[in-house]
Amino acid sequence: MEINNNQLLRFTTAGSVDDGKSTLIGRLLFDSKSIFEDQLESVTNTSAKKGHDGVDLALFTDGLKDEREQGITIDVAYRYFTTPKRKFIIADTPGHIQYTRNMVTGASTANAALILIDARHGVIEQTKRHSFIASLLNIPHLIVCINKMDLVDFSEERYNEIIGQFEEFSSKLLVKDVRFVPMSALLGDNVVNRSQNMGWYGGGTLLSILETLHISSDINKIDARFPVQTVLRPQSNDHRDYRGYAGRVASGIYRKGDEIAVLPSGFTSRIKSINAGENEIDEAFAPMSIAITLEDDIDVSRGDMIVKRNNQPEGEQEFDVMLCWLNNDAAKPRAKYTVMHASNEQRAMIKDIIYKIDINTYNRNTEDKALSMNDIARVRIRTTHRLMLDSYRDNRNTGSIILIDENTNETVAAGMII
């Protein structure tokens, strides 16, 4: 399949087994012809063994042994399909309450989130939870899939009622772009193919929406941020004096000749050259992986950030984040953690838990100071040295952190800078 200039779109799916999420993904893969013969054969056999009529589409997204035995999904699974218009990466996350952590993980790099609603039940607490997480993670596009329309007689009235329910609570959320699609994943209505049963619906199918979402503006192209990953110093005669700063542009655009500052030191210089692999180029933008050389011989190393002289992030040692706790062991007050931010690492301490959020009601609780698995709270963090911070709303790549437990080395929390 030749795909010219077609972009990569990442989306995440939230919903539980009961909403028909696995069936929806199976339907997307099946109707977009992304299922192979041997996969189909294996699923057909399994369906027959289980006594299902026809092919159980949900089986395409079945993963590990434990899950197949228990009939649940654990953790984030990634799936792929390509159409002539785009390549898609699905971060498929389980929808049970104890899996907030997985949804946050899957959502962190998504351009779009699919929120599944069972048309019979309408908006339920779980819908609010998923929408809240999508909003917290600043996912640019939200697609509300009102599924199982076949079980409510494809009723337009019911569909509008659910949109009403959704809009009532979602006005408090910060999502820029929300779409609604009435569908039946089981029968295939409005997933890839247009529904014959819902002539009253004038919008696009789920796939056509995914293929046409405007995602070029999802990455910040205004504020130039270049976290240095590593320094390239070849030991060869041809490149004796080469010092290249290698990394991936987190946001913005860099051009040869730009006046830059290196943070935290504050030294200034100009961009002498930009390389993408063996090719020298005149400009680079997010999310390109490049190597930059500077006119002046200044000290730059991993963890530093190269920015434009006239547009610099805040250097902070103490800052507030919305933190999602991801670990079985609860947060320890005043315990030391390692914080990772862009390419930088520091030791950090949780100074204060300001309030916890009830993700069903959005109420703030200032009394409860315990942070355990799946909790989301506003906390104050203090680090040993300054970090070059942007707010997460402005910049997902330089506005996000993770905390690592120094004893277990596990990633225990994800934070979004306020």
Place this chain on the structure above:
Amino acid sequence: MSKYYLNYLDELESEAIFILREVWAQFENPVILFSGGKDSILVTHLAKKAFYPSKIPFPLMHVDTGHNFPETIEFRDDLIESLGAKLIVGSVQESIDNGRVAEEKGKNATRNALQITTLLDAIEANKVDCAIGGGRRDEEKARAKERFFSHRNDFGEWDPKNQRPELWNLLNGKHYEGEHFRAFPISNWTEMDVWNYIKRENISIPSLYFAHEREVVFRNNSWIPVSEYLKLEKGEKIEKKKIRFRTLGDITITGGIESDADTLDKIADEVSTMRKTERGDRSDDKRSETAMEDRKKQGYF
């Protein structure tokens, strides 16, 4: 370039380069696990880009089962020479000779499972703390949950329930002495993406991927190449066919398909119309429905 967005191949390339550089920055002794197959050749090509104008700053490591296609070994040695890289070889034959593992018996005996011990021994002997592999999440359902940085305990085991969450572009490679990581820079690539990229970059790959005349035997729905290790079963006969291989494993278990695709363009076209997953011809995955998962847990890729 004027539009300020990347096409999907450039984005995948940029992501893979980012991960390779992150491995180099976070680990002491990384290696690229090199099998001579297209995925590990691709990873090596990306590593060359990631560190240019420096040479790839870490060795390539090949677990040699002793049952390789001769073409694979020849290709490996030429590539190493052109890169000026260092090669570490872990030998399954040596593991057998030292009594670390025993040769499988029976009709479908392979050295596939034996690789695990050899690989883990080589990792330990060379103090490798991160082994970079060409694994892709679309290959097999057990890989769909794999992380970019995949933690292994001090027995080299992978526990699907104990993988660290990976958010944004923040990769946590912290570990204790004796533990190691596997890193998968091309996690998000599909077989089609790999071929499109190989075509675009004009990367050389072993001749086995291109259709050619070869002596083969029809077994388990695919064409197994004739080699000194192949024992003919009753009713099987050697035939000459024009075939190509979609993946390169051991010569004893890798099945070819009948094909006329003898150029990169033709292969890419063939793959895009293929209705079978590429590992569908690997008999090692077919032994049971969870074969890959079970082997991963023991420390396979």
